[in-house]
Amino acid sequence: MEGENGLPKGAHPSFARVIEQKRRVKENLSGIKHKIGIYSAKGGVGKTTIAINLAYAISSKGLRVGLLDADIDCPNVTMFLGMGDKMDPHAPLRPPVKDGVAVASTAMLVDEVKKPIIWRGPLISKMVSDFFEHTDWGEIDYLVIDMPPGTSEVPLTTMQLLDLDGFILVTTPQKIAGINSVRSGLMIKRLNAHILGVVENMSDGKPSSSTLEAVNSLGTELLGCIKDDGRFNTSSDSGKVPVLEYNDMLHGFDEIVNRILT
């Protein structure tokens, strides 16, 4: 028998709270046409690099784009972008704009970006859900979300609270990265979210057998390969966006962008 909100009668009040929060998040994000998470349970495969460059590659098509750094305790996006901007912590949070892309990160809410943010899980989850509920993105075409590694707090909260178009799984040619992609993809499926496809990063241009195995075992598609290129490091070390600096790097994202936009 159903009670309020489609919940079974007598369901624990915390279920109703989650459903109510999901409703508020949906309402706050109603001006966003598409939401994409960039994810891998494995650290260091290039999630942040892909999220940033993909956001700017989509923006270069004339679309309105936002970039959310959901790596709450280890935010890197602002450093990659050379942004020193701060956000007024009072809701609604208003993301500053860099080269046409609106960017929000916890790094904009702390005094000193190099200091560690040492928070327990519940606070991290609270912060990420506050971001979803209280950031004013206005009317945009795409929100790209840079996810932290792991299969707990932030990935879980994001998969539960947001109705995303889906997640792009980032992997590298390494066998271990492929195995972790499968692990990441299974989590997404378990939570009834979607996998948009896999990107092989730090690639030689041709997907490795481990990447192809991961793609097949998840029943998804390969969106493209991004080459191992030292300019990703030198560009971001100087706070520049690689795809805005180098045309060939922008074209390296064409295949992925075209698959996403169609």
Ligand SMILES: Nc1ncnc2c1ncn2[C@@H]1O[C@H](COP(=O)(O)OP(=O)(O)OP(=O)(O)O)[C@@H](O)[C@H]1O
């Ligand atoms: N295609 C590439 N070619 C060369 N270097 C790359 C490439 N992609 C990423 N890198 C470098 O690899 C390092 C890790 O990248 P990045 O921070 O994007 O990974 P991540 O998955 O977001 O890491 P974390 O799990 O810590 O969030 C960075 O120094 C980045 O500049």
Ligand SMILES: [Mg+2]
């Ligand atoms: Mg990262």
